[in-house]
Amino acid sequence: MTNADPVELEKFGDLAHRWWDLEGEFKPLHMINPLRLDWIDGQAGLSGKVVVDVGCGGGILAEAMAARGAEVLGIDLSVKPLRVAELHALEAGAARLRYREISAEALAGETPGAADVVTCMEMLEHVPDPASVVAACAALVKPGGWVFFSTIHRNAKAFALAIVAAEHVLKLLPKGTHEYAKLIRPSELARWARDAGLGVAGFRGLEFNPLTQRYALSTDTSVNYLMACRCPG
Ligand code: SAH
Numbered sequence: 001m002t003n004a005d006p007v008e009l010e011k012f013g014d015l016a017h018r019w020w021d022l023e024g025e026f027k028p029l030h031m032i033n034p035l036r037l038d039w040i041d042g043q044a045g046l047s048g049k050v051v052v053d054v055g056c057g058g059g060i061l062a063e064a065m066a067a068r069g070a071e072v073l074g075i076d077l078s079v080k081p082l083r084v085a086e087l088h089a090l091e092a093g094a095a096r097l098r099y100r101e102i103s104a105e106a107l108a109g110e111t112p113g114a115a116d117v118v119t120c121m122e123m124l125e126h127v128p129d130p131a132s133v134v135a136a137c138a139a140l141v142k143p144g145g146w147v148f149f150s151t152i153h154r155n156a157k158a159f160a161l162a163i164v165a166a167e168h169v170l171k172l173l174p175k176g177t178h179e180y181a182k183l184i185r186p187s188e189l190a191r192w193a194r195d196a197g198l199g200v201a202g203f204r205g206l207e208f209n210p211l212t213q214r215y216a217l218s219t220d221t222s223v224n225y226l227m228a229c230r231c232p233g
Contacts, residue, residue, distance in 0.1 A: 020060075202228045207224070
């Protein structure tokens with residue numbers, strides 16, 4: 001049984017052609033990309049590293065990491081975003097960038113411990129068993145390597161901002177993008193990482209300011225947040 005929700009995969013498949021539209025449904029991903037890229041690069045030093053991007057979608061982060069000199073494999077279980085990612089990489093002339101339709105769990109079975117860095121952004125809240133994906137990310141990374149996750153907190157403020165405001169008021173995201181019950185507390189994510197043998201290295205919040213229409217990294221993890229982990233060396 002694959003750890004995937006067909007309805008979720010179809011949702012991203014239906015929007016695939018919009019992936020690189022800077023003003024479209026994936027605008028928030030484009031807006032946060034430089035922030036998360038710098039945060040990851042600053043800790044893991046991407047140049048020359050072997051990176052797996054789990055749930056890569058249309059390749060916004062994967063392509064940016066390749067441009068920083070990493071050798072990147074983007075994986076996803078939705079085919080259309082992968083095709084869009086491949087086309088965009090071709091147009092951009094991106095080197096050292098490949099895409100595959102395979103689950104994190106299956107890739108971890110094929111090439112355990114092969115990656116210097118694993119990234120898994122804005123994906124865990126869309127899968128039936130996120131702890132299994134966290135364990136697969138831990139299995140993919142080599143000793144001393146880095147694993148980065150991002151997702152959305154599950155609390156009243158996150159419901160108000162990440163679902164009600166983002167989907168219904170500001171219309172930053174299509175309605176139904178996120179389901180409250182599938183959001184993940186930082187404590188839960190940290191526990192899954194530790195259970196998988198990773199050390200938790202740090203958290204950052206991603207805050208959206210509706211007045212300036214900009215995102216910034218912060219220490220407030222109460223809505224959108226990132227977690228850095230390290231595999232013991
Ligand atoms: N990580 C990218 C895209 C986030 S959108 C970024 O942050 O820019 C969420 C992605 O997760 C979609 O492309 C969707 O197809 C993918 N996804 C959802 N469930 C998945 C699963 N079980 N395995 C792999 N990818 C999955």
